[in-house]
Amino acid sequence: VNEFELIERLTTGLPLNASTRVGSGDDCAVLDLGLDGQWLIFKTDAVVDGVHFDTSALPEQIGHKAMGRCLSDVAAMGGCPTHALVTLGLPTGFDALRVERIYSGLRALATRYGVAIVGGETTTSPDRLFLSVALIGTVERGRCPLRSGARAGDAIFVTGELGGSLVSGRHLTFEPRVAEGRWLVERFEIHAMIDLSDGLAGDLRHVLKSSGVGAELQVDAIPVSAVVRGGGRLDNPSEADDATTKEMGGRLKSALSDGEDFELLFTLPAGQAVELMDGWRARFGGLKLSCIGRITSGTEVTLRGKDGIRPLELDGYVHFKGT
Amino acid sequence: VNEFELIERLTTGLPLNASTRVGSGDDCAVLDLGLDGQWLIFKTDAVVDGVHFDTSALPEQIGHKAMGRCLSDVAAMGGCPTHALVTLGLPTGFDALRVERIYSGLRALATRYGVAIVGGETTTSPDRLFLSVALIGTVERGRCPLRSGARAGDAIFVTGELGGSLVSGRHLTFEPRVAEGRWLVERFEIHAMIDLSDGLAGDLRHVLKSSGVGAELQVDAIPVSAVVRGGGRLDNPSEADDATTKEMGGRLKSALSDGEDFELLFTLPAGQAVELMDGWRARFGGLKLSCIGRITSGTEVTLRGKDGIRPLELDGYVHFKGT
Numbered sequence: 001v002n003e004f005e006l007i008e009r010l011t012t013g014l015p016l017n018a019s020t021r022v023g024s025g026d027d028c029a030v031l032d033l034g035l036d037g038q039w040l041i042f043k044t045d046a047v048v049d050g051v052h053f054d055t056s057a058l059p060e061q062i063g064h065k066a067m068g069r070c071l072s073d074v075a076a077m078g079g080c081p082t083h084a085l086v087t088l089g090l091p092t093g094f095d096a097l098r099v100e101r102i103y104s105g106l107r108a109l110a111t112r113y114g115v116a117i118v119g120g121e122t123t124t125s126p127d128r129l130f131l132s133v134a135l136i137g138t139v140e141r142g143r144c145p146l147r148s149g150a151r152a153g154d155a156i157f158v159t160g161e162l163g164g165s166l167v168s169g170r171h172l173t174f175e176p177r178v179a180e181g182r183w184l185v186e187r188f189e190i191h192a193m194i195d196l197s198d199g200l201a202g203d204l205r206h207v208l209k210s211s212g213v214g215a216e217l218q219v220d221a222i223p224v225s226a227v228v229r230g231g232g233r234l235d236n237p238s239e240a241d242d243a244t245t246k247e248m249g250g251r252l253k254s255a256l257s258d259g260e261d262f263e264l265l266f267t268l269p270a271g272q273a274v275e276l277m278d279g280w281r282a283r284f285g286g287l288k289l290s291c292i293g294r295i296t297s298g299t300e301v302t303l304r305g306k307d308g309i310r311p312l313e314l315d316g317y318v319h320f321k322g323t
Numbered sequence: 324v325n326e327f328e329l330i331e332r333l334t335t336g337l338p339l340n341a342s343t344r345v346g347s348g349d350d351c352a353v354l355d356l357g358l359d360g361q362w363l364i365f366k367t368d369a370v371v372d373g374v375h376f377d378t379s380a381l382p383e384q385i386g387h388k389a390m391g392r393c394l395s396d397v398a399a400m401g402g403c404p405t406h407a408l409v410t411l412g413l414p415t416g417f418d419a420l421r422v423e424r425i426y427s428g429l430r431a432l433a434t435r436y437g438v439a440i441v442g443g444e445t446t447t448s449p450d451r452l453f454l455s456v457a458l459i460g461t462v463e464r465g466r467c468p469l470r471s472g473a474r475a476g477d478a479i480f481v482t483g484e485l486g487g488s489l490v491s492g493r494h495l496t497f498e499p500r501v502a503e504g505r506w507l508v509e510r511f512e513i514h515a516m517i518d519l520s521d522g523l524a525g526d527l528r529h530v531l532k533s534s535g536v537g538a539e540l541q542v543d544a545i546p547v548s549a550v551v552r553g554g555g556r557l558d559n560p561s562e563a564d565d566a567t568t569k570e571m572g573g574r575l576k577s578a579l580s581d582g583e584d585f586e587l588l589f590t591l592p593a594g595q596a597v598e599l600m601d602g603w604r605a606r607f608g609g610l611k612l613s614c615i616g617r618i619t620s621g622t623e624v625t626l627r628g629k630d631g632i633r634p635l636e637l638d639g640y641v642h643f644k645g646t
Contacts, residue, residue, distance in 0.1 A: 001419040007445055009419070010411075010426045017439040019405060024442035031406055031441070033461065035358050044367070044408045044443055044457045051447045082342060083354055085367045087455050088333075096324040096332070103333045116340040118354070119347035120367055122330060124374045127450040132410050134367045134457035138356065 025210070026147050027076040027195060030139070038138040041079045045069045046132035049091075053172065059098045061172035063105025066131040069197070071113060071176035072262045074137045076195040077144050078185030081115045081137040081178065089125030089132075102131070113178050143185045145266065150192035150211035152297035154267035157276070158290050162200055162263065163255035164227035171260040180284060181264060188276055193266040199257035200292075201301075201312060203265060208301065217293035217312065219305035224255040256312070267295055348533070349470050350399040350518060353462070361461040364402045368392045369455035372414075376495065382421045384495035386428025389454040392520070394436060394499035395585045397460045399518040400467050401508030404438045404460035404501065412448030412455075425454070436501050466508045468589065473515035473534035475620035477590035480599070481613050485523055485586065486578035487550035494583040503607060504587060511599055516589040522580035524635060526588060527624065537621035540635065542628035546613045547578040579635070590618055 001009075011024040021039060022030035028043040047053060047066045057065075067084065074081045086106060090099065110117050115135070159180055165171040177195070184190050192211060196203050200222070208215055228251050268276065273291055280289045293304075301312040324332075334347040344362060345353035351366040370376060370389045380388075390407065397404045409429060413422065433440050438458070482503055488494040500518070507513050515530050523545070531538055551574050591599065596614055603612045616627075624635040 003445060006419055006422065009423060010445075011442070014440040015430060015434040015438065016441070017405065017437060020439045020441055022441075023439065026442075029406065029408065029441035031459075033358055033361075033363070033405070035356055038356075040356070040363075040459075042406060042408060042441060042457070042459060044410050044455065046410050046412065046444065046446050046455065048412060048446060048448050050449065082340065082356070083352065083365060085352065085365060085457065087367050087369050089369065089371060089453060096329055099329065100332060107338060111338040114340060115338065116343045116346065117337040118339070118343055118345075118352035118365065119334075119349075121369065122326060122333075123369050123371060125371050125451075125453065126373065128448075130412060130448065130453065132367065132369065132455045134365070134408065136354075136363075136365060136459065 022146060027073040028079065030077065030144055035138065037141055039141055039144060041074060041077050041137045041139055041144070043070050043073045044132060044134040045073065046130055048130045049128040057172050059101035060105035060108070062131065063102040063107070064109050065172050066133050067106045067109045068174060068176045068262065070133045070135040071109070071115075071178055072195040072197070074135060075176050075178045075181035076193050076264060077139055078181045078190065078193065079137040079139040079144070080182060081113055081135055083116045083118050083136050084110060085134045086117060086120035087132040087134070088120065088122045089130040090122055091129050092124070092126050094129070106133070139185070145185060145190040145193035146210070147192055147194055147207045148210040150207050150213050150267045150295045152213055152295050153270055154191050154295040155270040155273045155291050156215060156217070156265065156267050156293045156295060158196070158200065158223065158263055158265045158292050160261065160263040160288055161223040161225040162196065162261045163225045163251070163258045165258055165260040168225070168227040174262040176262060177264045180287070183283060184266060187279065188268050188272050191267045191269070193264060196261040196263045196265055197259060199259040199261070200265065201256040202259070204301065207265070207267070208299070212299070214296040214298035214300045215293055216296055216302045216304055216309070219252065219303050221290055221292045222252065222255050223288050223290045224251055228254040270294065345469060350396040351402065353400065353467055358461065360464055362464055362467060364397060364400050364460045364462055364467070366393050366396045367455060367457040368396065369453055371453045372451040380495050382424035383428035383431070385454065386425040386430070387432050388495050389456050390429045390432045391497060391499045391585065393456045393458040394432065394438075394501055395518040395520070397458060398499050398501045398504035399516050399587060400462055401504045401513065401516065402460040402462040402467070403505060404436055404458055406439045406441050406459050407433055408457045409440060409443035410455040410457070411443065411445045412453040413445055414452050415447070415449050417452070429456070462508070468508060468513040468516040469533070470515055470517055470530050471533040473530050473536050473590045473618045475536055475618050476593055477514050477618040478593040478596045478614050479527075479538060479540070479588065479590050479616045479618060481519070481523065481546065481586055481588045481615050483584065483586040483611055484546040484548040485519065485584045486548045486574070486581045488581055488583040491548070491550040497585040499585060500587045503610070506606060507589060510602065511591050511595050514590045514592070516587060519584040519586045519588055520582060522582040522584070523588065524579040525582070530588070530590070531622070531624065535622070537619040537623045538616055539619055539625045539627055539632070540616035542575065542626050544613055544615045545575065545578050546611055547574055551577040593617065
C-alpha cells in the first residue's frame with residue numbers, strides 16, 4: 001500500500017457536515033460557519049526531523065519551514081491566514097535553546113503575515129523532534145480557487161522558478177506566496193490553484209484529475225531554477241539549443257519533479273493572461289511569473305518542445321529520444 | 324529546563340492580533356472572527372506511540388483517545404466541536420490495516436459528536452507512530468468559561484470519578500464530556516472550567532493560579548474511582564474510618580494526581596449549586612457530579628478532613644500524619 005492508496009482508503013466515507021464546503025483532497029479545508037461574506041480555511045502540516053530537514057538546517061529554518069508550508073497551502077486557496085497552533089514533539093534530552101530558536105523562526109514568519117500564534121502544546125517524542133502547525137484563515141465566499149476548477153482553454157501559470165529546492169536549501173528559506181495568492185483572487189478569475197510541494201508534474205496532475213481535464217505544457221516556458229540550470233545556460237534559448245536533449249531532459253525533470261518549490265500553480269481564462277502579466281510586473285516585479293501552457297479538454301498531459309509533442313509521466317519523467 | 328518552564332519561555336511574546344480573545348494558556352484558543360453571536364475555538368493535541376499508548380491498546384482505542392483528548396478540551400470551553408483535521412505520522416513499514424482501524428476509532432467518536440473530518444495529512448515518522456488532531460468549534464460569545472474566571476465563594480464541582488485511568492485502561496476509552504460542557508454553559512453561570520488531564524491537584528492549580536484565588540477541598544467529597552478504591556471500601560464513610568490514614572492517603576493521591584481522567588472541573592456561584600445538582604440528576608443521572616469544595620480568597624489550597632486542615636501539594640501529595 002503506498003501513501004496515495006492509504007490516503008484514499010482513509011478519506012473514503014469520512015464524516016462531513018452541512019458547514020463543510022471542501023473536505024479532504026484540496027490544499028485546505030473550506031468551511032462555512034456563517035461568517036459574513038467569508039469562508040473559513042483550515043489546514044495542518046507537520047515536519048519531522050530526518051524527513052523534512054536534517055542536521056544541516058538552522059533551528060530558525062526548521063520553524064520557518066513548518067510555518068511556511070502551512071502558509072503556502074493557505075496561499076493556494078487565496079486565503080488570508082489569521083491564527084496558528086503549534087504542536088512540538090520533543091525528543092528525550094532536547095536542547096531548550098534549540099527549541100527556542102525553532103520557535104523564533106516560526107514566530108518571525110507568523111509575524112510577517114499577521115498570524116497570531118494562539119497556543120499549541122509540547123509533547124514527548126522520544127526519538128526525534130517533530131512540529132505540526134495548524135492554521136486557520138479566511139477567504140471571500142466563492143472566491144476560493146479549488147483544485148477542481150480548471151477548465152479547457154485556461155492558461156496555466158506558475159510563480160517563481162522550479163527545481164533544486166533540496167540541493168540549494170531553498171526548501172528551508174522559501175517565502176510562502178500569501179501576498180501573491182491574495183492579489184490573484186482579488187483581481188482575477190482564478191479557476192484553480194495549488195501550491196507546488198510534490199513537483200509541478202505531480203501537483204499539476206492533482207489539479208487535472210480533480211478538474212477532469214488535460215494539459216499541454218510548453219517545454220521552453222517552464223521556469224528552471226538557477227541551481228538546476230547550473231549557471232543559467234538554459235536562460236538563453238540559443239544556448240539551450242546547444243544543450244544535448246539528455247541534459248535538457250535531466251534539467252527539465254528536476255524542474256518538474258524535485259518538489260518542495262512552494263510556488264503557486266494556477267489557471268485562469270486565457271483572455272485575462274495579458275492583463276495578469278502587466279499587473280504582476282507592476283506589483284511583484286522581482287518575482288517571475290510564467291505562462292507554461294494551457295488546459296485541454298482531454299485527460300492527457302503533454303509537453304510541446306522543438307521536436308514535437310510527448311506525453312508527460314506522472315513523476316515528471318520526460319521521454320526524450322535516446323534515453 | 325522542565326516542560327512548564329520551556330512552555331513559559333516559548334509562549335512569552337508570541338504574536339497575537341486583534342481577533343484573539345484567548346491565546347495560549349487555556350484549554351483552547353478563543354477567536355473572534357466576526358461570527359454572529361459566536362466565538363471560534365481552536366485546539367490541537369497529539370498522541371505518540373509509547374508515550375500516550377502502548378502495544379496493549381487496540382488501534383481503534385488509539386484513534387478514540389487522539390480525538391477524545393481534543394474533544395475534552397473543547398468540552399472544557401463549553402464549546403460545540405465542528406471540524407477536525409488529522410495528522411498521521413507513519414513509521415517505516417506501517418501496517419495499513421492497523422492505520423485504518425486507528426482511523427475508524429477517530430471516525431466513530433467524531434461522528435458521535437457531529438464533527439466533520441475535513442482532511443489532514445500523512446507524513447513519515449520513521450521510528451514511531453504519532454497522531455495529531457486539530458479541532459475547531461464554536462461557543463456563544465461571552466459564555467466561554469476560562470481558567471481565569473474562578474471567584475472566591477464559588478463552589479467547585481467535578482464530573483465522574485478520578486484516579487486509576489492508566490491502570491484501568493479508561494484513558495483509552497473515556498467519553499469526552501462535550502454534552503455536559505454544553506449543558507453547563509447554557510444553563511449556569513460557569514465561572515471557570517478545565518478538563519482533568521494532569522490530575523485534579525495539578526489542573527485545579529492551573530485554575531487557581533490563572534484566577535488569583537485559593538481553594539479548600541473536602542477530603543470525603545473527592546470522587547475516587549472504583550479501580551482506586553479497590554472494591555469500593557471508601558464509598559462507605561464508616562468503612563473509610565477503618566482504613567489506615569496511609570491507605571487513605573495513597574488512594575486520595577491517586578484520585579488527585581494520576582491524571583488522564585478527562586473529566587470536567589468547574590466553579591460556579593455557590594447559590595446555583597442546588598439547582599445544578601437537581602438538573603444534573605435529571606439530565607445525566609448515570610454520571611456522578613461532586614461538589615468537592617469552594618474557592619477561597621487566599622492563594623493556598625487546603626484539604627479538610629476528619630483530623631483538620633492540611634495543605635495540598637502541587638503534585639497531589641497529601642501530608643497525612645505518620646507518613
